[in-house]
Amino acid sequence: MTAGWSRKDAGLFLLALGWLALTLGVRPLALPDEGRYVSVAWEMLTSGNWLYPTLDGLPFFHKPPLFYWITAASLSVFGMREWAARLAPYLGAAVAAFTLYGFALRQKGTTVARGALLILVTQPFFFGGAQFANLDMLVAGLIGATIVLAAEAGMNADRGRPYKALLTSAYLAAALGVLAKGLIGIVLPGMVIVVWLAWNRRLPLLRQLLWIPGLIVFLLAGAPWFVAMQARFPDFLHYFFIYHQFQRFAEGGFNNPMPFWFYAPVILILILPWSLWLPAALKNLRQNPEAKPTVRSLMWIWILGIVGFFSIPSSKIVGYVLPVLPPLAYLIAEGLARRRGGATPPRMPIGPAVLAGTICLGAIAANNIFNHKTDRSLSARIAAQRQPNEAVVFLRNQFFDVPFYLGLKAPVRIFDDWRATKTSKADNWRKAMADAGRFDPQRAAQLLFDVAQLDRTLCASPVTWLIAPKGAEGTEAFLKQIAPFATHEGTTVWRVTRGELAARGGCGQTPSGG
Structure with missing residues (x-):
């Protein structure tokens, strides 16, 4: 059932990357978010101050610096082009697609893996997020990579296979996730993995996953910038962690207050037409049972955990739930494969993909026609x-x-x-x-x-x-x-x-x- 990367798989992945880059530079920067974050990166480049982000010359500590570092480096290499300003979310989408594709290939084979990749990159929500210059897709890709790498390390450890290289990569991805957007880079993957192990009665595996060398990698990669900022700005840790990471999560009346159920219909609408095939993921779940801990339960816990987490505060920003798109793509692909009996060679859902791709391109075109909020x-x-x-x-x-x-x-x-x-x-x-x-x-x-x-x-x-x-x-x-x-x-x-x-x-x- 499992498979490794073949030349065809590499070609399909490169084709997916080309698709995501197709309209990367065809529209102006959207206001306020794209303008704000790209402006911070532009200042980092022009001022020569790569240590901490500034907004109009003043220290800007709403978010950590990884997005700005990537964007400033891209602008320095490729120049003042909109597509260069969107390299960070594009890389986040590439990381999400790469880790999901590789994981599905190894765990389920080519039918599910290729279907999941096709579905993921043609979801309008994912396609748009890959081309929107803010921090959401970058951290979503790193959260997804951390979950996939840690889960596969846990499954390998449970089966007596090598797992430490995967686990080291998971800790590094988590550290980069923290540098991308803060504590959610480690909190959300950790929550998903713990709940998944508990659901599958494998909590003892935590003793192997909580690995001292991995924690050292996490601290060496993720901690120095925060230590440097606290040394330079004494109020930094309180402002960044207490106010921005905790108080704004708990307080009401913040940006875009919405009811608890807000995310479910939004996700279903923004991944159309693929959400019409989501019921296939719910059918016949007891057929073809998987060895525990199961991949299917990981994907459902991944979705429900992250949607539930971001449904708690009254403020609900659509981009926050980008991390659930890879497991949704996997479940739809697996559901279609089960409905077709796991056909070999794989039967790709080309018709829905063409419709989904048309929606993606239509949304970009509509933005250029109707969105005049640009300077x-x-x-x-x-x-x-x-x-x-x-x-x-x-x-x-x-x-x-x-x-x-x-x-x-x-x-x-x-x-x-x-x-x-x-x-x-x-x-x-x-x-x-x-x-x-x-x-x-x-x-x-x-x-x-x-x-x-x-x-x-x-x-x-x-x-x-x-x-x-x-x-x-x-x-x-x-x-x-x-x-x-x-x-x-x-x-x-x-x-x-x-x-x-x-x-x-x-x-x-x-x-x-x-």
């Missing part, structure tokens, strides 16, 4: 007119993708009501910047300005490019007297000159007759 075109117009020494400032918003598209080498000054932000609990860009400023108050004083200081700042430079939300002229009276340079959707740009301000009575001058 790429505005940035191109600014770049065509702006001289390198002309300042860029933001008013009452943070335009995350502008530094990337303009290739700015220095942080942007942001003008807003920062004193009101200090008392606000709303989770938004203002709070993120205010929190970042607490780690470096001196730097924050040079970048975060009260709106009352805007006139003085504009008068200090011969030319300033002012970017603001559409309608800002309603709150800043002097902008009513200056024609906008460009407007797109919810963003307006002004090219403000000191001479024009002085002519209209600004900069301590009296208005001229003209």
Whole structure:
């Protein structure tokens, strides 16, 4: 039943990687997430500070640095291209596909393995996640790799086969998962493995899986960055672990509050049409019994455990459940193989795959047609007119993708009501910047300005490019007297000159007759 990688399997996997890369660079960075995370990586590259992430020049500790390291390295090699900015999620998807495919080949053979790979990479949810520049797919791939490697190590140990190389790889994947997004990189795989062993009455295997050399690998790979950050910023561990990893998980009223059952229908919709074949995974479960501990029970516990975990808090972000897509693909593939009697040579579900692929490409096309929430075109117009020494400032918003598209080498000054932000609990860009400023108050004083200081700042430079939300002229009276340079959707740009301000009575001058 089991099989190793053949030349055909390697070719199929490379074909899957090509499919996932097909539309990697055909759309602009989505706001706010892609713009924010790519902007942080761009700053890491331009500043030369690879030790810790910064957002507009201030320490940004919402997430660990692995995504930013990969993205900054990609941009340094391949240049300022959208597809290069999405290399990290693409690599996360590749890791998820590679480990699932190899695991299924060894445990179930080519029929299930090839079906699972086809189903996984044509799930619209997985296809989109592989091309979305945030941290979710990267950590999902590492969580999946940790579960698969640890489970196979446990099965090998149970059967008296070599397992330590697999276990070492599992600990390394867990450490990278922690560096990708924090404690979930080890907590979720650990939860799945423990429940799986308990369900199969194999808990004594934990004595072999909790392996001292593996723990040393985990600490050597995952701990140094956290130690370095605590040494440099005394409040780091409390802010990162207590606030971001525990309090925000437990608190209500955070981003996107949804009912407990939210994830189940969302997943079924986002993996269409494959969810229509999911009932096949539920049929005849007692036929063809597996040796314990079973692969099938691992997959179900993997899905239910992670969906259950993220269903607890009121805040529910769709990308959090990306880790359940590999086991769903496996179960659907195995269900189809059982329904067909494990046909050899494998009968690939080509029809549904073509439909699924069409949905994937259609979703990307629809995004390009209907999603106009991007500052790429505005940035191109600014770049065509702006001289390198002309300042860029933001008013009452943070335009995350502008530094990337303009290739700015220095942080942007942001003008807003920062004193009101200090008392606000709303989770938004203002709070993120205010929190970042607490780690470096001196730097924050040079970048975060009260709106009352805007006139003085504009008068200090011969030319300033002012970017603001559409309608800002309603709150800043002097902008009513200056024609906008460009407007797109919810963003307006002004090219403000000191001479024009002085002519209209600004900069301590009296208005001229003209």
